[in-house]
Amino acid sequence: MEDIGIVGVGQSNFSRRCSISIKELAFEAFKEAMDGLEIANKDIGASIICSSLYDKQRSAENPIAEYLGLNPRPTFLIENACAASSTGLRVAWSLIKSGLHKIVAVVGIEKMSGQTSREAAEMMGRAYDITWESSFGLTMPAGYAMHARAHMAKYATTEEQLAKVRVKNSYYSVKNPKAAYQKALSLEEILDSMPVSLPLKMLDCCANADGASCIILAEGDIAKEITRIPIWISGLGAASNTGVARRESFTSLVCAKEAANQAYSMAGVDPRDIDVAEVHDCFTIAEIMAYEDLGFAKQGEGPRLIEERETYLEGKIPVNVDGGLLCKGHPIGATGGSQIRTIVMQLRGEAGEVQVKDAEIGLVHNIGGIGHYANVTILRR
Amino acid sequence: MGFEKFGVVSHMKESKAEDFVTYLEQGKIMATKCKSCSHIYFPPQIDCPSCLTADVEWIEVEGNGELMTYSTVNYGPQGFEDKAPYTIALAKFPKGINVFAALSRDIKESDIKVGMTVRVVPVKLPQGKISFEFQAP
Numbered sequence: 001m002e003d004i005g006i007v008g009v010g011q012s013n014f015s016r017r018c019s020i021s022i023k024e025l026a027f028e029a030f031k032e033a034m035d036g037l038e039i040a041n042k043d044i045g046a047s048i049i050c051s052s053l054y055d056k057q058r059s060a061e062n063p064i065a066e067y068l069g070l071n072p073r074p075t076f077l078i079e080n081a082c083a084a085s086s087t088g089l090r091v092a093w094s095l096i097k098s099g100l101h102k103i104v105a106v107v108g109i110e111k112m113s114g115q116t117s118r119e120a121a122e123m124m125g126r127a128y129d130i131t132w133e134s135s136f137g138l139t140m141p142a143g144y145a146m147h148a149r150a151h152m153a154k155y156a157t158t159e160e161q162l163a164k165v166r167v168k169n170s171y172y173s174v175k176n177p178k179a180a181y182q183k184a185l186s187l188e189e190i191l192d193s194m195p196v197s198l199p200l201k202m203l204d205c206c207a208n209a210d211g212a213s214c215i216i217l218a219e220g221d222i223a224k225e226i227t228r229i230p231i232w233i234s235g236l237g238a239a240s241n242t243g244v245a246r247r248e249s250f251t252s253l254v255c256a257k258e259a260a261n262q263a264y265s266m267a268g269v270d271p272r273d274i275d276v277a278e279v280h281d282c283f284t285i286a287e288i289m290a291y292e293d294l295g296f297a298k299q300g301e302g303p304r305l306i307e308e309r310e311t312y313l314e315g316k317i318p319v320n321v322d323g324g325l326l327c328k329g330h331p332i333g334a335t336g337g338s339q340i341r342t343i344v345m346q347l348r349g350e351a352g353e354v355q356v357k358d359a360e361i362g363l364v365h366n367i368g369g370i371g372h373y374a375n376v377t378i379l380r381r
Numbered sequence: 382m383g384f385e386k387f388g389v390v391s392h393m394k395e396s397k398a399e400d401f402v403t404y405l406e407q408g409k410i411m412a413t414k415c416k417s418c419s420h421i422y423f424p425p426q427i428d429c430p431s432c433l434t435a436d437v438e439w440i441e442v443e444g445n446g447e448l449m450t451y452s453t454v455n456y457g458p459q460g461f462e463d464k465a466p467y468t469i470a471l472a473k474f475p476k477g478i479n480v481f482a483a484l485s486r487d488i489k490e491s492d493i494k495v496g497m498t499v500r501v502v503p504v505k506l507p508q509g510k511i512s513f514e515f516q517a518p
Binding site: 126145153194200244250 | 390392393396423424450453456458461462467479482496
C-alpha cells in the first residue's frame with residue numbers, strides 16, 4: 001500500500017554554464033516544485049541537499065536551506081556520487097515513514113562549470129579507490145568503456161548499436177526546453193565524434209553540467225490535500241557493488257539488478273508493467289545495460305531493443321524520452337531528481353509532446369559511479 | 382610511508398599495507414591472504430572484514446592472467462594529460478586474483494583483445510616512482 005506521495009517536482013535549466021550561484025540554482029528548482037502546492041516553506045519538516053560539491057562551497061546544506069527559507073528545520077547533505085538525489089528520495093521516504101517528518105524536500109545541486117574538463121575528470125576519478133584505481137588514470141568514461149568492451153566481446157554488440165541510443169535520446173532532446181543540448185544527431189555524427197575512451201566517443205558520453213532539481217514528498221493524507229495529483233512511491237530498491245579492480249562481471253551492473261529486484265518486489269510489479277522509464281544513460285552503453293539489468297530485455301539482448309526502436313515513444317517501453325543524461329547534461333547531484341521529475345510529469349499526464357499515453361506506472365534507474373551505487377524507484381499514479 | 386612512491390598520481394601515502402611497495406621494488410606483485418579464513422585479497426589489505434583480524438601473510442601473484450576487459454583512454458584527467466592514449470585493463474590470475482592495471486605500451490593497440498594472455502610486472506616510472514603493468518607473456 002503506497003502511503004507516501006511526491007507532491008512537487010522542479011528543476012532548473014541544465015546548462016554547461018549557468019552564470020548564477022548554487023543557491024540561486026537551487027531556488028529555480030525549489031520554486032517550480034512548490035508551484036501550486038498549498039503549503040508554505042515552514043510546513044517543510046526537513047530538507048536533504050544532494051551533491052558531490054564540485055563548487056567551492058563545502059557543507060552546502062545550510063547556505064541552500066537558508067536561501068530557500070527552510071531554517072530552522074533540520075537540513076543535511078547526501079553525497080552518493082551520481083545517485084545522490086535518488087538516495088535523497090529514499091531517505092526522505094524513510095523520514096516520513098518513521099513519522100519523524102510529514103513533508104520533506106530533496107534538493108539536488110551541482111555546479112561543475114567552475115572547473116575545466118580535465119579538473120572535473122580528475123575529481124570524478126577520485127570517486128574510485130585513490131590508491132588502486134585512480135592512480136592508474138581510471139576515469140568515468142574509461143570505467144564504462146570497459147563495460148562496453150566486455151559487452152561487445154560477449155554479445156557482439158556494435159559501436160553503431162551504442163550510437164543508436166544517442167540518436168534516440170537526441171531526437172527527444174529537442175522537445176525538452178531544459179536540456180543542455182537540444183539537437184537531433186545523426187548516427188554518422190556520433191560514430192565520427194572524437195574518441196574519449198574507446199570504444200566510447202564524445203557523443204557516447206554525457207556532458208558535465210550546472211543544474212538543480214527538487215522533489216517534495218509528503219505523508220499520504222497530506223499529499224492528497226495539498227496537491228491535485230499525488231504520485232505514489234510504490235517500490236524502492238538500492239544496492240552497491242565493489243570497485244572496478246575487484247569486479248567479476250563487466251557485462252551488467254550487478255547493483256542495478258539487485259536494486260531492480262527489490263523495487264519490483266516491493267511494488268508487486270514486473271518489468272512488463274512499466275509504462276515509461278528513466279534510466280541512467282551517462283554513456284550509451286549504460287542505457288543498453290539498463291535495459292537488461294531492469295529486465296526490459298534478456299541479458300545480451302539490450303542492443304536489439306534499440307535496434308527495433310522498442311524504447312521510442314511508440315515502442316513497448318519508452319526510455320529517456322526527455323533526452324536522458326546524454327542530452328540534458330549531467331549535474332551530478334541533481335540528476336536523479338531530474339529523472340524523478342520526468343516520470344512524475346509523465347504519470348500526471350503533463351509530459352506534453354513526449355507524453356506516454358495512459359502512463360500509470362513509471363520507473364527511475366539512477367546509478368552512482370561506475371555501477372558502485374544503484375537506486376531503482378517505481379512510481380504509480 | 383611507501384605509497385607516496387606508488388602510481389602515476391599518489392593521493393594515498395600512508396597505509397598498513399606499505400610492504401606491498403617494498404615487495405614491488407624487489408620485483409614482486411603481492412596479495413595478502415588471511416591466516417584465519419584463507420581469503421585472498423588483491424588489492425592487498427591487512428584487515429580481514431570477515432574475521433575482524435589483521436593477521437595476513439603476503440603471497441605472490443603468479444602465472445599468466447586472462448584479460449577480462451580494457452579501454453584505451455584518449456582523454457586523460459589532470460595528472461595524465463601527457464600519458465594519453467593509455468590502455469587500462471582488468472585481468473584474472475590464478476587463485477581467483479583480479480588485477481587492475483595499465484597495459485604496457487609495447488603491446489600494439491591492434492593486438493589487444495579480451496581473453497588475451499598477460500603477465501603482471503613491476504614498472505619504474507619517472508621521478509623515482511613505481512607501479513605495475515600488464516605485459517605480453
